Amino acid sequence: MNLMDKINETAQFLKDKGITVPAFGLILGSGLGELAGEIENAVSIDYADIPNWGRSTVVGHAGKLVYGDLAGRKVLALQGRFHFYEGNPMEVVTFPVRVMRALGCEGVIVTNAAGGVEYGPGTLMAISDHINLTGQNPLIGANLDEFGPRFPDMSDAYTKVYREKAHAVAEKLGVDLKEGVYLGVTGPTYETPAEIRAFQTLGASAVGMSTVPEVIVAAHSGLKVLGISAITNFAAGFQSELNHGEVVEVTERIKEDFKGLVKAILAEL
Numbered sequence: 282m283n284l285m286d287k288i289n290e291t292a293q294f295l296k297d298k299g300i301t302v303p304a305f306g307l308i309l310g311s312g313l314g315e316l317a318g319e320i321e322n323a324v325s326i327d328y329a330d331i332p333n334w335g336r337s338t339v340v341g342h343a344g345k346l347v348y349g350d351l352a353g354r355k356v357l358a359l360q361g362r363f364h365f366y367e368g369n370p371m372e373v374v375t376f377p378v379r380v381m382r383a384l385g386c387e388g389v390i391v392t393n394a395a396g397g398v399e400y401g402p403g404t405l406m407a408i409s410d411h412i413n414l415t416g417q418n419p420l421i422g423a424n425l426d427e428f429g430p431r432f433p434d435m436s437d438a439y440t441k442v443y444r445e446k447a448h449a450v451a452e453k454l455g456v457d458l459k460e461g462v463y464l465g466v467t468g469p470t471y472e473t474p475a476e477i478r479a480f481q482t483l484g485a486s487a488v489g490m491s492t493v494p495e496v497i498v499a500a501h502s503g504l505k506v507l508g509i510s511a512i513t514n515f516a517a518g519f520q521s522e523l524n525h526g527e528v529v530e531v532t533e534r535i536k537e538d539f540k541g542l543v544k545a546i547l548a549e550l
């Protein structure tokens with residue numbers, strides 16, 4: 282089956298389950314999946330039951346799709362995403378974004394845990410732009426003309442109006458929301474200190490192993506994007522060692538702010 286047929290098959294499957302009018306997609310990163318638990322009138326489906334869908338293998342990622350009402354909006358939330366480092370082809374990593382588009386979403390909120398280059402642990406950062414150092418591009422191959430052009434513009438991939446609303450909402454809530462450039466790598470190794478020094482020179486504020494592929498596919502198909510990074514650690518060389526336990530622990534600490542912020546932003550988008 283070609284990619285377009287797969288997208289249509291999965292979209293139809295989800296429509297048949299009652300997922301009919303999502304306005305926003307929510308991609309919830311490491312430790313941030315709890316927000317899906319607050320969705321009302323929820324339709325919840327295990328990834329394993331969705332045709333053409335990937336499998337989530339990382340600790341802190343539940344592997345469920347949840348549809349329903351959050352902050353007065355119809356959202357389609359992914360509790361756990363697919364990473365390239367898990368061995369998923371880019372087509373699988375970005376498939377949920379295609380399906381969100383096919384179902385009629387107008388925007389996506391993409392979240393992640395990231396290492397801080399400019400900012401320290403516990404910071405929430407609105408992503409203003411990215412640097413793709415994955416060595417990959419999910420749009421390589423035949424272009425899906427139904428979704429967008431062969432050579433998509435990435436000038437406003439992280440939609441400015443969404444970001445401005447996010448800052449206004451954060452200010453109202455008293456949440457300190459920073460802003461910066463997300464540099465995407467494949468992982469699964471954390472970076473070396475030399476790499477982080479190089480990334481700092483390149484203009485990175487934070488570094489992480491997700492988000493870039495999904496945002497490229499979103500931009501291609503005209504989906505508006507709000508990206509939020511939860512900075513869970515200082516990047517390599519700025520602290521003595523890195524481990525996933527710390528990432529999960531810091532996310533635990535900031536998730537209340539995170540959840541409150543995303544809900545309040547959703548109400549305003």
Ligand code: HPA
Nearest residue numbers: 394395396488489490516
């Ligand atoms: N590097 C890459 N990805 C990450 C990090 C990091 O330091 N922390 C959380 N995700």
